[in-house]
Amino acid sequence: MSEATEHLDHAHSHHHPSGIKRWLYTTNHKDIGTLYLWFAFIMFLTGGAMAMVIRAELFQPGLQIVEPNFFNQMTTVHGLIMVFGAVMPAFTGLANWLVPMMIGAPDMALPRMNNWSFWILPFAFLILLSSLFLEGGGPAFGWTFYAPLSTQYSADSTALFVFSVHIMGASSIMGAINVIVTIFNMRAPGMTWMKLPLFVWTWLITAFLLIAVMPVLAGAVTMVLTDKFFGTSFFNAAGGGDPVMFQHIFWFFGHPEVYIMILPAFGIISQIVPTFSRKKLFGYASMVYATASIALLSFIVWAHHMFTTGMPLVGEMFFMFATMLISVPTGVKVFNWVATMWRGSLSFEVPMLFAIAFIVLFTIGGLSGLMLAITPVDFQYHDTYFVVAHFHYVLVTGAVFSIMAAVYYWLPKWTGHMFDVTLAKWHFWCSLISVNVLFFPMHFVGLAGMPRRIPDYALQFADFNKWISIGGFAFGLSQLIFLAVLIKACRKQGVPVDDRVWEGAEGLEWQELPSPAPYHSFETPPVIK
Amino acid sequence: MIVSWRMVVGSLSWSLLASTVMADEKSSNDPYRLNLSPGVTDISGQVYDLHMLMFGICVVIAALVFGAMFIAIWRHRKSRGAQAAHFHENVKVEIAWTVIPFIILIVMAVPAARTLIAMEDTSEPDLTILITGSQWKWHYRYMDREVEYYSRLASQPEQIANKLSKGANYLLEVDRPLVLPTDKKVRFLMTSDDVIHSWWVPAFAVKKDANPGFINEAWTKINQPGIYRGQCAELCGKDHGFMPIVVIAKAPDEYERWISQQEAIAREAKAEEQRLLSMNMGMDELMKKGEAVYQSTCAACHMPTGTGLPGVFPALKGSKITTQDQAAHIDIVVHGKSGTAMQAFGKQLSLAELAAVITYERNAWGNNTGDMVQAKDVNAVINGN
Ligand code: HEM
Ligand SMILES: [Cu+2]
Ligand SMILES: [Cu+2]
Numbered sequence A: 001m002s003e004a005t006e007h008l009d010h011a012h013s014h015h016h017p018s019g020i021k022r023w024l025y026t027t028n029h030k031d032i033g034t035l036y037l038w039f040a041f042i043m044f045l046t047g048g049a050m051a052m053v054i055r056a057e058l059f060q061p062g063l064q065i066v067e068p069n070f071f072n073q074m075t076t077v078h079g080l081i082m083v084f085g086a087v088m089p090a091f092t093g094l095a096n097w098l099v100p101m102m103i104g105a106p107d108m109a110l111p112r113m114n115n116w117s118f119w120i121l122p123f124a125f126l127i128l129l130s131s132l133f134l135e136g137g138g139p140a141f142g143w144t145f146y147a148p149l150s151t152q153y154s155a156d157s158t159a160l161f162v163f164s165v166h167i168m169g170a171s172s173i174m175g176a177i178n179v180i181v182t183i184f185n186m187r188a189p190g191m192t193w194m195k196l197p198l199f200v201w202t203w204l205i206t207a208f209l210l211i212a213v214m215p216v217l218a219g220a221v222t223m224v225l226t227d228k229f230f231g232t233s234f235f236n237a238a239g240g241g242d243p244v245m246f247q248h249i250f251w252f253f254g255h256p257e258v259y260i261m262i263l264p265a266f267g268i269i270s271q272i273v274p275t276f277s278r279k280k281l282f283g284y285a286s287m288v289y290a291t292a293s294i295a296l297l298s299f300i301v302w303a304h305h306m307f308t309t310g311m312p313l314v315g316e317m318f319f320m321f322a323t324m325l326i327s328v329p330t331g332v333k334v335f336n337w338v339a340t341m342w343r344g345s346l347s348f349e350v351p352m353l354f355a356i357a358f359i360v361l362f363t364i365g366g367l368s369g370l371m372l373a374i375t376p377v378d379f380q381y382h383d384t385y386f387v388v389a390h391f392h393y394v395l396v397t398g399a400v401f402s403i404m405a406a407v408y409y410w411l412p413k414w415t416g417h418m419f420d421v422t423l424a425k426w427h428f429w430c431s432l433i434s435v436n437v438l439f440f441p442m443h444f445v446g447l448a449g450m451p452r453r454i455p456d457y458a459l460q461f462a463d464f465n466k467w468i469s470i471g472g473f474a475f476g477l478s479q480l481i482f483l484a485v486l487i488k489a490c491r492k493q494g495v496p497v498d499d500r501v502w503e504g505a506e507g508l509e510w511q512e513l514p515s516p517a518p519y520h521s522f523e524t525p526p527v528i529k
Numbered sequence B: 001m002i003v004s005w006r007m008v009v010g011s012l013s014w015s016l017l018a019s020t021v022m023a024d025e026k027s028s029n030d031p032y033r034l035n036l037s038p039g040v041t042d043i044s045g046q047v048y049d050l051h052m053l054m055f056g057i058c059v060v061i062a063a064l065v066f067g068a069m070f071i072a073i074w075r076h077r078k079s080r081g082a083q084a085a086h087f088h089e090n091v092k093v094e095i096a097w098t099v100i101p102f103i104i105l106i107v108m109a110v111p112a113a114r115t116l117i118a119m120e121d122t123s124e125p126d127l128t129i130l131i132t133g134s135q136w137k138w139h140y141r142y143m144d145r146e147v148e149y150y151s152r153l154a155s156q157p158e159q160i161a162n163k164l165s166k167g168a169n170y171l172l173e174v175d176r177p178l179v180l181p182t183d184k185k186v187r188f189l190m191t192s193d194d195v196i197h198s199w200w201v202p203a204f205a206v207k208k209d210a211n212p213g214f215i216n217e218a219w220t221k222i223n224q225p226g227i228y229r230g231q232c233a234e235l236c237g238k239d240h241g242f243m244p245i246v247v248i249a250k251a252p253d254e255y256e257r258w259i260s261q262q263e264a265i266a267r268e269a270k271a272e273e274q275r276l277l278s279m280n281m282g283m284d285e286l287m288k289k290g291e292a293v294y295q296s297t298c299a300a301c302h303m304p305t306g307t308g309l310p311g312v313f314p315a316l317k318g319s320k321i322t323t324q325d326q327a328a329h330i331d332i333v334v335h336g337k338s339g340t341a342m343q344a345f346g347k348q349l350s351l352a353e354l355a356a357v358i359t360y361e362r363n364a365w366g367n368n369t370g371d372m373v374q375a376k377d378v379n380a381v382i383n384g385n
Helices: A002-012 A019-025 A029-057 A068-103 A111-119 A121-133 A158-185 A198-229 A243-260 A263-277 A284-297 A313-341 A350-373 A375-381 A385-415 A421-447 A459-490 B005-021 B023-028 B042-075 B091-119 B252-277 B283-302 B326-335 B351-363 B375-382
Strands: B127-134 B137-142 B147-151 B178-181 B186-192 B197-201 B206-210 B216-220 B226-232 B244-250
Touching: A019 A029, A029 A068, A029 A111, A029 A121, A029 A385, A029 A459, A068 A121, A068 A158, A068 A198, A068 A263, A068 A385, A111 A121, A111 A158, A121 A158, A158 A198, A198 A243, A198 A263, A198 A284, A243 A284, A263 A284, A263 A313, A263 A350, A263 A385, A284 A313, A313 A350, A313 A375, A313 B042, A313 B091, A350 A375, A350 A385, A350 A421, A350 B042, A375 A421, A375 B042, A375 B091, A375 B206, A385 A421, A385 A459, A421 A459, B042 B091, B127 B178, B127 B197, B127 B206, B147 B252, B178 B252, B186 B197, B186 B206, B197 B244, B206 B216, B244 B252, B252 B351, B252 B375, B283 B351, B326 B351, B326 B375, B351 B375
Parallel strands: B127 B186, B178 B244
Antiparallel strands: B127 B137, B137 B147, B186 B216, B197 B206, B197 B226, B226 B244
């Protein structure tokens, strides 16, 4: 009898199991998006805690709180977690939430695979983090794991590192396949290619990049595994291999990877800027073409990370020119955003604040990137804090700021309530100031000659490093404000919002769906004008 | 109160003089150094100029883009009653901002390519130095002379551990600097015994990776005598932050005197080595010398108290090899173990040093085997009998 009622209940509540099972078994794009986003945020705080250890050690010259070997594990795992655990899953979470709503679909095309691709991720990171507690410690060879430091000279926990990267790669590939299949097959009638919102376009191109390069990464870690444990010599000169070949393989993955972390950010900014300028995006078509050309060029610039490895002159020239070239389509994007703002009717809600900060600070990172492309000068910049400054401007004030902008932009649509605007503004201003105190002086110490990945430094770098550390702690603390905003928002404290939320917002998710958006986005396809 | 012109001019010209005399030492120690140094070679000067050119262009681009943006933020804000315009495309403008950056890039590319070509031209050197990186020291071999030696960090472990105050060149000082002549084209050959290192001296604008199993080339021609400091620039394991580079540039005649002297010292050391073979050292002497060698050469991995780092570097305290099998002990120290961080010390240390350090390891930290190893025992292993 009771079984029968349970059955009835189940049928009634549709596919809505409650509690932990709801999240474990869910195939819903919104639930999975939420899981991805919370996971990314937890990883962001974990990787951030490691950055705090790094910065505390570097607060003063001399060794104070950690041993060099542990310091190297901190930089390595910090980098791995931020790249594979924070930025990439956050973008996948946003794609899950937004792609179906933006193209007029009920859900993602492959919901079960979607569940699987999320739920293997926590295991990947548990494995990686647990390796820190083994004898000999976790990976200590930098997130770039150059051979032979990662092969003959690494701790045995390298096997766990390899396994965990394999899982992360499988997860990314499944996520990418899902995005591609959804966008190709599930657009509402009338949603033609050149009507796709830019976030969808940039993610589509990103997904192709992922499918192209994640297998290369898988190959690289597998070769590291067999070199270390099974006697192969891919990267061991004594056995006929070549350690520099490792770097070619790694960066053939690695450079497209940096675009994987920035193209969706371009998409987000291209959604937000028009809304708060109350004006259509300038140069929609050129944005699409610029994204595509950046993606193509990203496959022929990898060796700009390797100028000091001793390449032939023509090789250096080729990679220098190709890298310079990539700044042209990137510039087009920045110009388009500014032209969108030009003669608009601007207002500065929190998402727009983050978007403007993105444009300015990402451009600073892009310009230092252009300087790094000039091979003869790169010899001076390479592997110094100048590079650390560059990639944090594009990753933190670029990718991470765009993710924060996106969360603030779509959060009211997701929850149906406005977030705490005062707190959010505090989050913005504290982050903006501290992030610059943190990363700007890194340019100076880098130019003055401080190498990266060192636990201790010469006395002349002491003053700036103190400031950098103070900025680091302040930036870390500012993220706790973000946590508070998010918790309040999930508890739905705050005034209910209308369907459109922002005055200038355009697109299916704002104009055709209520706030909060229903569990199955579009049960019947919307009519596209 | 009144500051006279003479004082100002006087102190200015003094500081100018000082800055030219000790240009590099002074500026490289300035805690508020913001920029690259122009260095002391023609190439490093060109690199500096390129850097400033790029920087200037970037500042101009940034000023234009951010300027336009801030005008829009200021003038076209809704709170000032701005009405949005309706344009969203303009082919001419879009072509312009694709083509103009392209032209700017060509302007940058030409001088960059020219400098790069000059930097890669290692032909016709006056002398050649083979630089070998290993965990965590540099080895220099003068290819045309009979001189070679290791160069290690000279800052004290107590300074790193904050128990002694740090000197002005903390972490940028070595026991034996590389000595080079000015005004000569010096070619560097770089390689490594273990992982990848990177030899970098900012004042020469030379940074080149030392790859195990391969040889890279670079060159420099120093214009000014002086002391120039750099660091390893590629993550090479635990003590990557502790393998600095110091170069002393001397006028050619002074250099010539120095190198001949070094050759003489090397010859004498060889003769001394032969003499030692027939002598025995006492336990105290062995232990004293052994401890010094151990702390400077082995302690980075096996730790000052012989405990090692579990999982990475084995403990020598109470280990099987150091307490039992003496032949195996001598063998691993002399020949190392290929494919691991344990290097072959047979060529790095003298016979007496090897004997002393092995004796030390067999008797320190409670290993108390009572064994004494002599130079001739080590020599026997080196010669394979
Ligand atoms: C809380 C703010 C952060 C601080 C204070 C911080 C600080 C640092 C520091 C000190 C290093 C080591 C530099 C070195 O010695 O090489 C580092 C490396 C790195 N960081 Fe961050 N970081 C932060 C956030 C991020 C984020 C959000 C990302 C990614 C989006 C990121 C990506 C990386 C990468 C890829 C590396 C290189 C790791 C390696 O050397 O293998 N960081 N960071
Ligand atoms: Cu790159
Ligand atoms: Cu190094």
